[in-house]
Amino acid sequence: xxxxxxxxxxxxLGIAGLAxxxxxxxxxxxxxxxxxxxxxAGEGVAFPELDRAWVEExxxxxxxxxxxxxxxxxxxxxxxxxxxxxxxxxxxxxxxWNYIFHLPTEEGGYITxxxxxxxxxxxxxxxxxxxxxxxxxxxxxxxxxxxxxxxxADTLFDFDxxxxxxxxxxxxxxxxxxxxxxxxxPAVLVVGHTDRLGSDAYNQTLSEQRAETVRxxxxxxxxxxxxxxxxxxxxxxPVTQCEGARATPELKECLRPNRRVSIEVSGxxx
Numbered sequence: 001x002x003x004x005x006x007x008x009x010x011x012x013l014g015i016a017g018l019a020x021x022x023x024x025x026x027x028x029x030x031x032x033x034x035x036x037x038x039x040x041a042g043e044g045v046a047f048p049e050l051d052r053a054w055v056e057e058x059x060x061x062x063x064x065x066x067x068x069x070x071x072x073x074x075x076x077x078x079x080x081x082x083x084x085x086x087x088x089x090x091x092x093x094x095x096x097w098n099y100i101f102h103l104p105t106e107e108g109g110y111i112t113x114x115x116x117x118x119x120x121x122x123x124x125x126x127x128x129x130x131x132x133x134x135x136x137x138x139x140x141x142x143x144x145x146x147x148x149x150x151x152x153a154d155t156l157f158d159f160d161x162x163x164x165x166x167x168x169x170x171x172x173x174x175x176x177x178x179x180x181x182x183x184x185x186p187a188v189l190v191v192g193h194t195d196r197l198g199s200d201a202y203n204q205t206l207s208e209q210r211a212e213t214v215r216x217x218x219x220x221x222x223x224x225x226x227x228x229x230x231x232x233x234x235x236x237x238p239v240t241q242c243e244g245a246r247a248t249p250e251l252k253e254c255l256r257p258n259r260r261v262s263i264e265v266s267g268x269x270x
Contacts, residue, residue: 045116045118045129045131047098047114047116047131048087048098050100050114052087053086053087053098053100054086054087054088054243055100055241056100057100057241058086058099058100058101058102058112059083059086059099059100059101059102059238059239059240059241060101060102060110060237060238060239061082061083061099061101061103062081062148062150062239063103063104063138063139063148064148064150065081066081066082066101066139067139067141068081069081069082069117069125069128070125071124071125071126071127072124072125073124073125074123074124074125075097075119075123078097078117078125082099083099083239083240083241083257084240084241084242085097085098085099086098086099086100086241094119095118095119096116096117096118096119097116097117097119098114098116099114099115099116099117100112100113100114100115101113101114101115101135103135103138104138105138106142111132111134111135111138113130113131113132113135113138114130114131114132115128115129115130115131115135116128116129116130116131144266146189146264146265146266147264147265147266148262148263148264148265149175149262149263149265150260150261150262150263151171151172151175151214151260151261151262151263152256152257152259152260153192153193153194153210153259153260153261154256155167155168155171156168156171156172156210156214156261157210157213160206162206162209162210162212162213163213164213164214164217169217172214172217172218172221173217173221175218175221175263176217176220176221176222176223177221179218179221179223179265180221180222180223181270182269182270183265183267183268183269183270184267184268184269184270185227185267185268186223186227186265186266186267187227187228187265187266187267188215188218188223188227188228188229188263188264188265188266189228189229189230189231189263189264189266190211190212190214190215190218190228190229190230190231190261190262190263191207191211191230191231191232191233191261191262191263191264192206192207192208192209192210192211192214192230192231192232192233192261193207193232193233193234193235193237193258193259193260193261193262194206194207194234194235194258194259195235195238195252195255195256195258195259196235196238196255196258197247197251197252197255200234200235203234203235204232204234205232206232207232207233207234207235208230208231208232209232210232210261211230211231211232211261212230214230214261214263215228215229215230235258238255238258239257239258239260240254240255240257240258242254242255
């Protein structure tokens, strides 16, 4: 792997996005495998009922971030990877965090799963559990699973803009060179996402425009135009949930992970 390119692209990502960036051939580590093993359902693990969640709708978690989970991760790191917990479990000395995640299935749909992280005396993760055993199996990458990457929209674009910033241009250019270097004939899907601030129609349009901008930039890097598709998902698939309705600076910052461009790359690797 060309680590100089990796570092250049990674600057567009927060910690959560960095965990999602690695192409699958480079992202499989011993820590990730430990995390997958620890996430099997265990005896004596109690889960809260769904109606107790403050985020009742759950979240569409980034699967690569979820695969990064392992023993010894701090609460701050988990917050960056998975977002804030979905149940109100207190502020201090909390020994478990609970989430509601919608995980993609092989059939193209989603399954709703409850996920729990337990902490030791040092408030580091000591075990991870699924309420539904079949959910743990969905963490195992399929042989034909596309390579997925997530770029922060706040780095690629100025606020309310669909034009790449100078930094965004460099990030996408580096990404394009990397895709061409690692795939023989890549097929690329670019999907834009927004946060929930603003109207549904406005967010849908902005997400489509941003995805098209990234698609065009990748084509300019030599990826055949006919092999790149783009679409917009608007605000429909949030990866984190935040309380509040007014667009305060604090709420905008909390919703930052939802403003993103996700990229899937399929095809034979070199």
